[in-house]
Amino acid sequence: MLGALKMNRLNTLRMIWIIATGILLFRLIYLQGLQGRTYRNLAEKNRLRLIVEEAPRGLVVDRQGVVLATNQTFYRVAIIPQELEDLSSIVETLSLLTHQPIDRLQENYRKARSLPFLPATVLTRLSKDQALHLEEERWRMPGLLVKPELIRSYPLGSTAAHLLGYVSQPNPQELGRLKSLGLSPAGLVGRYGLEQYLETDLRGQAGGRVVEVDHRARQVRVVDQQLPRAGQPVSLTIDASLQTLIEQSFQDQPGACVVLDPWTGEILAMVSVPTFSPAVFSMGETKTIRQLLEDINAPLMNRATLGVYTPGSILKLISATAALEHQLINPSTKISCPGSWTLGDRTFHCWNRDGHGVLSLSEAIMHSCNVYFLQVGRKLGAVRLLKTLDQAGCSHRTGWPLGEAAGHLPSRYLTDGEVAMLAIGQGEVLLTPLQAAVMVSAFANGGQKLTPWVVSKIKDRSVNERHSLHPLGWSAKTIETVRRGMIAAVGDPSGTAHRAYDPNVSVAGKTGTAQTHLPGQTHGWFVGFCPVESPRAAMAIVTEHGGSGGDLPAEIARSICEYVVAAGI
Amino acid sequence: MVFRDSQRCWDVSLLVSASILAIAGTAAMISATGTTTPTLAVRHILYLLLGWVSYYTASRRAYPYWMRWMGIAYGCSIFLLVLVLLFGSERLGASRWLSIFGISLQPSEIAKLATIGVLARYLVGQPRPLPPNVVGFSLGLVALPLLLIFLQPDLGSASIFGAFWLGMVWVAGISPRMLMTGVGVSAGLLPFGWWLLKDYQRQRLMIFLHPDADPLGAGYNIIQSTIAIGSGQWWGRGWAAGTQNRLRFVPERHSDFIFCIIGEEWGFLGCMIVIVAFGVLLFRALRIAQQSPVPLGRLLAVGIASWIAYQALVNLGMVMGLIPVVGVPLPLLSYGGSSMIVVWTALGFLESIHRTQRPHGGL
CATH class of the missing domain: 3.90.1310.10 (Penicillin-binding protein 2a (Domain 2))
Structure with missing residues (x-):
């Protein structure tokens, strides 16, 4: 009986072993059999x-x-957590050598630390001198790593x-x-x-x-x-010297400028003021970035393509074209400007209250006479005027790839007064400087609409095959008539754009001084091209709340034209 | 008791299974330490040779002879354990080793076998079921070294004493009711045990519950050892070709985590060989206990069997992530001279018990 008891009790031990081994066996089958692949991957x-x-x-x-954009070698400092001996002493030395606050370095390390073997970056964008200096002192800071990094820079x-x-x-x-x-x-x-x-x-x-x-x-x-x-x-396709020249001539006056080749659509310069330094972003200067983002003048916005402005008198070029194309007027049609014009119970004033007297079309363009074009607009009516504006590219995107506004044309019913105002570029109409440049190019290239582009080559591959010119169907005579007005506006001493005149270059242009919702504040415009005989550059310049188009915009246009001819673009 | 027919009756399965384990351990050891610390592999082989010598020596004499020395061995090991607490060399936050004349010694290993010896001697001839005072005194015999080891602190080794005590009093005839009461009381006291644990032991228990909470800190061992074993898949990555091993992702891979090397490099097949070999070893030991004509031999065999089996199960469970990490080496495979020699001596005792049953021709 005792023997049986003893046997039983040894069997208990055997049972315990068998059960325990069974569990181990299942675990092994799970680990090596079922999950083996997963664990193999984890090991890899x-x-x-x-x-x-x-x-x-x-x-x-x-x-x-x-070179407009390149890469510059800077240095970054990292700490390898597992090789670190004493964080506070490293940070202290580092702080002394780089003049960075200890708190910030520690904070950076804490944030960047992930795995013990991965270097945690505590400082970036160090100059070569600083890096050499740190490298010399590195023996005092075990766990410290200084390595080069390429940062985008803009010379x-x-x-x-x-x-x-x-x-x-x-x-x-x-x-x-x-x-x-x-x-x-x-x-x-x-x-x-x-x-x-x-x-x-x-x-x-x-x-x-x-x-x-x-x-x-x-x-x-x-x-x-x-x-x-x-x-x-x-x-x-841009010309850096021209770009710099224009940027400087704005003299911090907010505005934008587009210069393009009227035959190909190549952008020669595209300026938006105020501007910013792109290196600020690659260098990660958070304080400056925040200032840029919070600046009410929106320096990060490209005004040349995203800024929409009331065009003012530059739209008279299209009104003239529409009227000529519909044969409502001919080059010799004379209209008298007594200084004001009354439609129904409303009286519209010319900018020259004394009146321009009797004017032909090219004289009207030259003097930018409101009364002339108010009457032209009235004769055209909404449908014909809007159709030509639409043709000229108002309210259409130009095909610019980097983001652009479409501008605006009214689509509702317009009163006669509103149609007349539209003909002088006031009222419910908005243009981007890029649209204005495309629009004026049609007068430089014989009535063709172009698509602007700026990337000419990627590596050795030419990428300009997509640009093309589309005839607008305007007659050569119409274009010649409008051009004559534009040439006179610059060339004639009494022309509104005479400040763009340069004896060495023949310039055609049209100014605009668009009223804004702010009383007394006007956007100044200049659109034009040069040289007249064989145009190589068409341009649109706008100064935001910058007074008359005949002042700063016309002057900027003159500098552009001088450069274009001198540099032989 | 007279030794007769001593040349004829080797327990071959016992020796072969133990030797398979030792050789597998040596192969894994060479793979684990060959490129970094080859001296460890050399020493491991030396310890194994010494182990075989002690196995042979122990088996050549009738075990009652050795049992006479157990009282002295027990006394000495208690003395050494006290010395460890006072002068022991510290490693990984615990004092477990004693350096004597340049030889480092782990007294807890000696204490295991000595305690089994005195326990066997004490339990012989006790009435069945065991009276409470006998259970109490036997518990006292175990508790003394157990507490000294617990203070090192070495929770794993301390628990081994509890394990073989349970096995031995069970076979010696403790009444199931008393055992249940004892287990109940211990379970009731367990929460208080939490306060006795060192911080690192508590941490290990918490990590066992949430190994992924701190994968590069305290949970690292469990995660890396399961990855090593799992990545071996069915057939292993080949000897010395385990990346977890060669690139040293598995910590303590020559000692407590040696099984990971086998799992990674020899796969499920290698693991099965080890587990089956341990199974054969244990079943042989229990068979020897069963066939022993006298209670002393039976109790000694049961003590040795429950010790080795428990230690193997705890180690395997630990490296497979089934139980918390307690620093327990895998008998016969892990690195460690004291452990290797003492285990082989114990196997020698088993062999001796096996031989001694013969002269009487069975019960």
Whole structure:
């Protein structure tokens, strides 16, 4: 009996063992059999690290090859958490050497720290001198790492900032999307302008190494390696010198200017004032960025394509064209301007209260006579006027790829008075400077509508085949008549655009002084082209609340025309 | 008791299964330490040879001879355990080793076998079911080394004493009711035990419950060891080809986590060989206990069997992430001279018990 008891009790121990081993067996089948693949992947992830090497971003050059955007080598300072001995002493030394507050360095480290073997960046954008200095003192700071980084830079500062755009660090929401596109989170991303539009060409392809590491993330060997492919260089149609010249001539007066080749649509210059320095974004200067974002003058907005302005008298060119095309007037039609004109119970005044006397069409354009064009508008009526405005590209996007406003034309019923006002460019009508430049190009190229473009080459591949000219169907005679008025406006000493006159260049132009919703505040316009005989540049200039179009805009036009002829564009 | 027919009656399965485990351990050891600290592998082989020598020596004499020394061994190990607490060399936050003349010694290993010996001697001839005072005194015999080891602190090793005590008093005939009462009371006291634990032990328990809470800190061991075992899949990555091993992601891979190397490099197949070998070893030990004509041999065999089985189960459960990390080596495989020699000596005792049953021709 005792023997049986003993046997039983040994069997209890055997049972316990069998049950326990059974559990272990199931666990092994689970770990190695069912989840084996997952754990194999985890083991691979443990040992393999991808070290990304950013590709240098493609250069951007102007039509002469002047570099507008390039890359500059800066240095970043990182701390490798697992090699760190004493954070506070490192931070203290670092603070002394770089003149950065200790708190900020510690905060940066705390935020950037992720895995013990991944360097946590505490400072970026250090100059070479600073980096060398730190490198000399590095022996005092175990765990510190100084490595080069390529930062987008713009040698001409703020020149063509709105065209070029900027790059900046991707934000956390974008990281996921970027990763799915194969972009590494470390690199800067094009955010605005051409930097954004040409992102795929400019970015290039990041390279890197797959490194086998041990448990302390020390490199054991390189498993695979791929060199980064640099971004493709991009050539633009703009002329950097012309661009700078125009930017300077605005003298901080808010406004915009577009200069283009009326035969091809190439943008020669595109200016928007106030401007900004794109390097601020790639350098991550948060304080300046915030100022830019909060500035009520919206310096980040490209006024040349997104700014919409009441056109004022520059629209008289289209009114004249419409009236000529519909044969309501001919070049010799004379209309008298007594200084005012009454329609129903409403009296409209000419800008010259004394009146212009009896005027032909080209004289009316030259003097920008309101009474003449009010009457032309009245004769045309809403349908014919709006049709021609529509033809000339008002309220249509020009096909500009970097974002543009469509402008505005009224689509509701217009009273006779409103139609007359529309003919002198007042009322419910808005244009972007780019639209104005496209519109005036038609008078330079014999009545053809063009599509503006700015990227001429990506690497060696020409990308301008998409531009083309579309005839508007206006007769040569009409165009010649309007041109004569534009030439007189500049060339005649009493012409409104005479400030654009230069004895060495023949310039055709038309000014505009558009009333705004602010009493006494007017937008000044100048549209025109040069040289008259064989136009090489058409332009539109607007100064925001900048007084008369005959003043600063006409002067800027003169500088442009002088440059165009001198530089032989 | 006279030894007869000593040349004829080797328990081959016992020796072979134990040797398979030891050789598997050695192969894993070479893979784990070969490129970094090859001296460890060399020493491991040396310890194994010493282990075989002690196995042979122990098996050559009738175990009652050795049992006579157990009282002295017990006394010495208690003394050494006290010395460890006073002068022990600290490693990983615990004092477990004693350096004597340049040889480092782990007294808790000696204390295991010595305590099993004195416990067996004490329980022989006690009435069944065991009276409470006998249970109490036997518990006292175990509690003394257990507490000294617990203070090192070494929760894992301390629990081994509880395990073989349970096995031995169970076979010695404790009444199930008393056992249940004891278990009930212990379970009731368990929450108070929380206060006795060191911070790192509490942390280990919490990590066991949430290993992913701090994957690079305290949960690292469990995660890396399960990755190593799992990545071995069915057939393993090949000897010395495990990345978790070679790149040192598995911590303590030559000692407590040696099974990870087998899991990673030899896969499910290798793991099964180890588990089956342990199964054969245990069943042989219990068979020897069963066939022993005298209670002393039976109790000694049961004590040794429950010790090795428990320690193996705890270690395997730990590296597979089934139970919290307690620093318990895998018998016969993990690195450690004291453990290796003491385990082989214990196996020698089993062999000796096996032989001794013969002269009487069974019960």
